[in-house]
Amino acid sequence: MNKDIVCPLNYTMSLIGTKWKPLILFHLLNGGVRSGVLQKKIPGISNKMFTQTVRELEKDGLVIRKIFPVVPPKVEYKLSERGFSLEGILRSLDSWGLEDSKH
Amino acid sequence: MNKDIVCPLNYTMSLIGTKWKPLILFHLLNGGVRSGVLQKKIPGISNKMFTQTVRELEKDGLVIRKIFPVVPPKVEYKLSERGFSLEGILRSLDSWGLEDSKH
DNA sequence: CTGAATCCGCTATGATACTG
DNA sequence: CAGTATCATAGCGGATTCAG
Numbered sequence: 001m002n003k004d005i006v007c008p009l010n011y012t013m014s015l016i017g018t019k020w021k022p023l024i025l026f027h028l029l030n031g032g033v034r035s036g037v038l039q040k041k042i043p044g045i046s047n048k049m050f051t052q053t054v055r056e057l058e059k060d061g062l063v064i065r066k067i068f069p070v071v072p073p074k075v076e077y078k079l080s081e082r083g084f085s086l087e088g089i090l091r092s093l094d095s096w097g098l099e100d101s102k103h
Numbered sequence: 104m105n106k107d108i109v110c111p112l113n114y115t116m117s118l119i120g121t122k123w124k125p126l127i128l129f130h131l132l133n134g135g136v137r138s139g140v141l142q143k144k145i146p147g148i149s150n151k152m153f154t155q156t157v158r159e160l161e162k163d164g165l166v167i168r169k170i171f172p173v174v175p176p177k178v179e180y181k182l183s184e185r186g187f188s189l190e191g192i193l194r195s196l197d198s199w200g201l202e203d204s205k206h
Numbered sequence: 207c208t209g210a211a212t213c214c215g216c217t218a219t220g221a222t223a224c225t226g
Numbered sequence: 227c228a229g230t231a232t233c234a235t236a237g238c239g240g241a242t243t244c245a246g
Contacts, residue, residue, distance in 0.1 A: 013196070022116060048240080
C-alpha cells in the first residue's frame with residue numbers, strides 16, 4: 001500500500017515540497033528564461049541549490065532544460081505542460097501571501 | 104526592501120514552505136485532533152520533526168495547541184482561523200496530486 | 207564569460223532511548 | 227502519552243574549480 005496514494009498530498013509534496021521548488025516554478029510562469037536570469041529572481045538561493053533543484057524539477061518532468069551550444073554557454077529553462085498545471089496553485093500561494101502579510 | 108514583499112510567494116513559503124507543514128495543516132482541516140493521532144496520520148515523520156514543526160506552526164499562529172492538565176498527558180492541535188484560510192490551497196495541492204498521479 | 211560540479215564546514219534531520 | 231536528549235547522518239551554503 002503506497003502512502004503517497006492514501007493521501008495524494010504526499011505525492012504532490014514529493015514533487016514540489018521543498019523550500020525552492022515552488023519559487024522556481026512560479027518565476028517560470030511568465031515563460032522560458034535564461035539560467036542566470038532565473039537564478040537572480042530567487043533571492044537567497046545558492047548557486048548549488050539552484051542547479052540541484054532545477055535539475056530535480058527537470059527529472060520529474062516539471063521543467064524543460066534547453067541547452068544552446070554557443071559561446072558563452074547559454075541554458076534556458078521553461079515549464080513543461082505538467083509544470084504549467086501547477087499555475088493555479090502557485091498563484092494561490094502568492095495571493096495568500098499578499099493577503100496574509102497585510103494582517 | 105523586504106524580499107518577501109517583492110514576491111509574496113516568498114512570504115508564504117517562509118510560513119509553510121517545508122516538507123511537513125502542508126501535510127500537518129491538511130490533516131487538521133477536519134478539526135482538532137490529539138497529538139499522537141495527528142502524528143500517525145503523517146507517514147514517515149519522526150517524533151522530533153513532528154514536535155518541532157507543529158510548534159513552529161503554533162508560533163506562526165497557524166495552529167493552536169491546547170493542553171489538558173490530566174494524566175496521562177493530553178494535547179490537542181487544531182487550526183487557527185489563519186490556518187483555515189489555507190484550506191483552498193491545501194485541498195488544491197491534494198487534488199493536483201490525485202490527478203497528476205494518474206498520468 | 208556562463209553554467210555547473212567539487213570540496214569543506216555547518217545546520218537540519220532522523221532514530222533511538224529516556225523523562226515527566 | 228507527549229515531549230526531550232543524544233548522537234549519527236544527510237543536506238545545505240559558500241567558495242573555488244572546472245568545462246564549454
